[in-house]
Amino acid sequence: MTRRPVHLAVEVRGAGAHPGAWRAPDSAATRLFSPAYHLLLAQLAHRGGLDVLFLPDSFVPPGDDPGLVRGALDAVAVAARVAPAAPRLGIVATATVTHTEPFHLSKAIATLDFVSSGFAGWQPDVSRTAAEADLFGRKAAADAGTLWREADEAVEVVTALWDSWEDDAEIRDVATGRFVDRDKLHPVGFRGEFFSVAGASITPRPPQGHPLVVLRADEPEALAVAARRADVVRISATHVGAAVAARTRIRDAVAAAGRDPDTVGVWLDVEVLVAPTAAQARERLATLDGYVRTLATVGTAPLRFAGTPAGLGDLVDHAVRSGAADGITLVPLALPGGLEQIVHHAVPHLVGRGLRPERPHGSTLRERLGLARPANVFEKGGVPA
Amino acid sequence: MTARKQIRLGAHFPGVNNTTVWSDPAAGSQIAFDSFAHFARTAERGFFDFLFLAEGLRLREHRGRIHDLDVVGRPDTFTVLAALAGVTGHLGLAGTINTTFNEPYELARQFATLDHLSAGRAAWNMVTSSDAFTGENFRRGGFLAREDRYTRAREGVDVCRRCGTAGPTTPSSPTAAPGCSCATAASPTCTTRRASSTCTAGSRCRAARRATRC
Numbered sequence: 001m002t003r004r005p006v007h008l009a010v011e012v013r014g015a016g017a018h019p020g021a022w023r024a025p026d027s028a029a030t031r032l033f034s035p036a037y038h039l040l041l042a043q044l045a046h047r048g049g050l051d052v053l054f055l056p057d058s059f060v061p062p063g064d065d066p067g068l069v070r071g072a073l074d075a076v077a078v079a080a081r082v083a084p085a086a087p088r089l090g091i092v093a094t095a096t097v098t099h100t101e102p103f104h105l106s107k108a109i110a111t112l113d114f115v116s117s118g119f120a121g122w123q124p125d126v127s128r129t130a131a132e133a134d135l136f137g138r139k140a141a142a143d144a145g146t147l148w149r150e151a152d153e154a155v156e157v158v159t160a161l162w163d164s165w166e167d168d169a170e171i172r173d174v175a176t177g178r179f180v181d182r183d184k185l186h187p188v189g190f191r192g193e194f195f196s197v198a199g200a201s202i203t204p205r206p207p208q209g210h211p212l213v214v215l216r217a218d219e220p221e222a223l224a225v226a227a228r229r230a231d232v233v234r235i236s237a238t239h240v241g242a243a244v245a246a247r248t249r250i251r252d253a254v255a256a257a258g259r260d261p262d263t264v265g266v267w268l269d270v271e272v273l274v275a276p277t278a279a280q281a282r283e284r285l286a287t288l289d290g291y292v293r294t295l296a297t298v299g300t301a302p303l304r305f306a307g308t309p310a311g312l313g314d315l316v317d318h319a320v321r322s323g324a325a326d327g328i329t330l331v332p333l334a335l336p337g338g339l340e341q342i343v344h345h346a347v348p349h350l351v352g353r354g355l356r357p358e359r360p361h362g363s364t365l366r367e368r369l370g371l372a373r374p375a376n377v378f379e380k381g382g383v384p385a
Numbered sequence: 386m387t388a389r390k391q392i393r394l395g396a397h398f399p400g401v402n403n404t405t406v407w408s409d410p411a412a413g414s415q416i417a418f419d420s421f422a423h424f425a426r427t428a429e430r431g432f433f434d435f436l437f438l439a440e441g442l443r444l445r446e447h448r449g450r451i452h453d454l455d456v457v458g459r460p461d462t463f464t465v466l467a468a469l470a471g472v473t474g475h476l477g478l479a480g481t482i483n484t485t486f487n488e489p490y491e492l493a494r495q496f497a498t499l500d501h502l503s504a505g506r507a508a509w510n511m512v513t514s515s516d517a518f519t520g521e522n523f524r525r526g527g528f529l530a531r532e533d534r535y536t537r538a539r540e541g542v543d544v545c546r547r548c549g550t551a552g553p554t555t556p557s558s559p560t561a562a563p564g565c566s567c568a569t570a571a572s573p574t575c576t577t578r579r580a581s582s583t584c585t586a587g588s589r590c591r592a593a594r595r596a597t598r599c
Contacts, residue, residue, distance in 0.1 A: 033501045035470065059490075074498040080467035081502040084418070100491065103442070103522045104461070111464035115418045135490040138524075170458065174408045180458075182451040185444065198521035199443045200451070204416050204458040 005357050006320050007265060007327030007369060008350070009090075010342065011054035012041050014069045016334035017271050020291030022069050026337050033073060035081055040336055042082035045089055048343035049360050051368055052090035054214075054329060055079050058125065059096060059132040067293065076108050083116035090365040092121030092214050097154035098147055099127055099136040103197055105154070106161035113206035118364035121212030122158075123234075126151050144221040151222075153192040155213060155229045160188040162210050163376045164200035186378040208364050209373045217250055227253035227264075231371055234329060236269045236302040240315075243268050243303070243324035263371065267327035268319055271304040273334065274312055274341040281306040288334060302331070309341075309349040316355055395479065396428035397437045402445075405456045415456050421465055422472045435477025435508060436469065438462050442486060443519045463495050470503035479508035484538040485515060486523045492541065493548035513538045 015022035015029055022029040031037045045053040057075035062068070075093040083091055093112065095105055105122075113120035126147035127133070133141045142150075169184035190197045215226040216234045226233045233250050237243035247268075251261035273288075275281035285306045305315055319325045330346075332338030350356040362368030399405040400415050413420045425436050440462055445452040462480040469478060478499065482492060500507040513534035514520075517527025529537060 035502045035504060038502075039471075059494075073501055074463075074495050077463055077467040077495065077498045077502060080464045081471050084422070084468055084471045099488070101486065101523050104487070107461040108464045111460040114416060114460060115465065115468040117418075136488050138488070165458070172407055177408075178453045179407055179456055180451070180453050182453040185451050195524045196521070196526075197523075202441065202444060202459055203461065 006316060006325070006350075006355050007051045007267060008347070008356060009052035009054055009092075009267060009327060009329040010045055010048075010050055010339060011056060011269070011329050011331045012335055012339065013056055013331065014072065014335075016338060017331045018273075018288045018292075018333040019068055020288045021334040023291040024288065024334055024337075027334065028336055029069070032069065033071065037336075038073075038078050038082050039085055041339060042086040042089065042091070044336065044339045044343050046086035048347045049356070050089065050343075050347070051327070051360065052092050052121065052212075052329075052365070053086070054123065055091065055093045056123075057094040057096070059099065059127055059135055060129060061131050061135070076112060079120070080112055080115050083112065083119070087117065088119060088360070088362075088368075089116075090119050090121060090212065090368065091116055092123050092212060094123040094125050096125045096127050097151050098142075099132065099138065102154045102157045102195065103161065103201075106158040106201055107203040109158070109211050110162055110201065110203045110206040113208055113211045118207035118366075119368075120206070120208070121214055121231075121365060123214040123216070124151055124155055124158075125216070144219055148219070148221040148225050150194040152225045152228065153190075153194050155215075155225065157188060157190045157192070157195075157197050159210055159213070159229075159374075160190060160377065161197070161201040162205055163378050164188050165203075165205040166376055166379055167205055167209070170204065205376070208366050209376065212365050212369070212371075217246070217253075223250065223253050224257075226250065227257040227259070230264060231366075232265045232267055232327070232369070234267050234269065235325075237324070238301055239303065240319050240322055240324045243319065244322055247324060247326075265326035265369065267329050268325035269302045269329045269331055270312075270315065270319075271302055271331045271333055272312060272342065272346075273306040273332070273338060274309055274346050275306075276308065276345070278307045278311065281308065285333070304333075306333075309346040312346050313349045313353050313355065316350060317353065320355070393435075394431075394433045395435045395437045395477075396424070396431075396433045397439070398424050400439065401441070401456045401459050403455045407456050416458050416460060418465070418468060421460070421469055425469045425473050425476055429473045429476040433476065435479045435506075436473075437479045437510065438466065438481060440481040440483065440512070442483060442514070443522055446518075463499060466499055466507070467502050470499070470506065473506075476506065477508050478503055478506050479510055481510040481512055483512050483514050484541040485513050485529055485534055486519065486525075487541075489541040489544035490548065493545040496545065497549055511538060511542060 015027045021027055028037050055075040055078055062070035076095055079091045079093040109122040130141040164186045166184035169180050171181045185200045187199050188197055212231050214232045215230040217223045217226040218236050235246045237246055247266040250266050254261045254264045273281055273285050275284055305312055316328050330342055351358055428436050466478045466480050496507055515529045515531045515534045520527035
């Protein structure tokens with residue numbers, strides 16, 4: 001029996017997920033906001049044949065700790081900047097929905113799908129803190145239940161806006177002088193608890209129909225939204241057993257929402273530091289730890305692996321066999337070196353074990369992941385559910 | 386001899402509306418990224434100073450129906466400009482962005498990002514709007530009285546400038562506008578509280594310019 005290859009993503013955070021990563025001599029700490037740095041990371045991910053590059057983002061203002069990297073660029077713009085240089089690499093940018101306009105988000109992600117020729121995705125998230133609310137001054141911070149109810153509406157209206165142009169709305173009919181068939185352009189007419197959006201998008205339906213929608217389901221309040229709306233669900237777990245339980249919970253929720261759980265992949269985060277020998281990996285991690293005065297952990301500590309390519313292969317194999325994940329998101333502790341190790345050593349090892357294809361296929365990100373192009377809710381006079 | 390004053394040249398991507406002849410068989414796509422990339426590279430090769438993108442946030446209608454005779458369908462301005470930064474080297478990238486239906490903090494961050502990603506080529510054509518028709522696509526609807534739209538625009542631009550320039554050691558300026566103060570803490574904040582916009586901008590975009598080793 002041939003094994004189903006595991007989907008493989010990488011998430012790049014600043015100088016690396018480790019808070020001390022920027023102090024390492026081979027870090028890119030002085031170039032974190034240069035286009036060259038982001039290009040380097042995207043081109044590495046591209047060379048490694050990874051399915052997805054995740055670009056996280058939030059409006060959380062930097063804290064007072066002078067020992068931490070401060071500042072981050074807008075992730076959708078970074079994604080667009082690197083996409084033309086990394087063809088056929090899935091690029092999924094986080095964009096929050098609490099203080100932003102769904103109309104703007106819809107056309108931004110649609111445009112990312114155009115510039116990446118159908119390899120774009122969106123990870124919606126919420127803004128939880130009063131500090132973020134103060135940056136906008138429009139409303140107060142809200143509880144998780146409220147935030148995710150609003151996020152649910154936001155994802156619904158963003159996808160409705162993607163559908164507001166039928167694929168063949170543009171007719172260029174010289175005989176009648178009509179550029180579009182306006183019967184195939186649909187005002188979304190959305191009225192929800194939190195906002196309303198009247199018109200059709202200004203941007204035509206993107207190449208994938210719907211760019212990939214990725215949601216985290218670590219918070220209980222997010223689970224229902226993920227079950228209804230996500231193409232891929234990301235989880236964080238302290239060990240493989242906990243991931244198995246989380247994946248089961250998610251698949252049950254997806255089924256309860258009336259969808260086929262086999263069409264919604266669950267991808268597990270693994271923080272990684274790969275080195276030629278286990279001793280070198282441990283030594284490198286100890287060095288990174290030594291750069292930081294106190295190692296604070298917020299929320300659930302994710303799975304972390306420091307070791308050899310073969311060891312990482314064992315972990316990936318174990319996670320997939322035990323039903324903990326359909327995909328793995330590697331989160332390098334230190335960049336760019338950590339990603340170089342993954343691409344040059346860990347990925348070839350996974351290919352050698354049959355866990356990854358030699359050459360990833362698919363002419364869009366959805367095709368790569370085995371997902372269908374979504375039907376348009378407005379076609380044949382339909383209205384959004 | 387004094388050097389002659391030289392003109393600046395911008396290249397307006399024709400895109401939508403009646404400025405574009407679409408019926409010619411050679412007319413290309415108004416939305417494919419290749420069209421934008423080709424246009425930008427051509428402008429750059431011709432030594433234009435900048436490329437210019439217009440914006441309209443609701444499809445035009447005529448007597449309650451979407452106008453179907455002209456080219457329609459355009460990309461998100463920030464996103465396509467960020468992508469164009471990757472296929473050009475020295476062309477200015479000017480985008481039309483509305484101050485009525487965007488909040489100052491996110492605009493500051495988006496323009497700062499575009500400026501970083503293009504190594505200093507971002508430009509903003511600031512426009513306003515107050516019509517309820519466009520507002521129906523946004524959270525606040527047609528919230529702004531026509532006579533207030535440039536007040537809000539001025540405040541928005543002011544906040545963006547402060548987000549981009551206020552550094553950790555910037556003291557409160559004696560010339561600062563009423564109601565505005567710039568704090569000097571390690572995590573400085575720039576606060577404006579006025580009638581039409583309220584924003585406390587502890588700026589990630591500003592910090593972006595100061596990624597230094599401690």
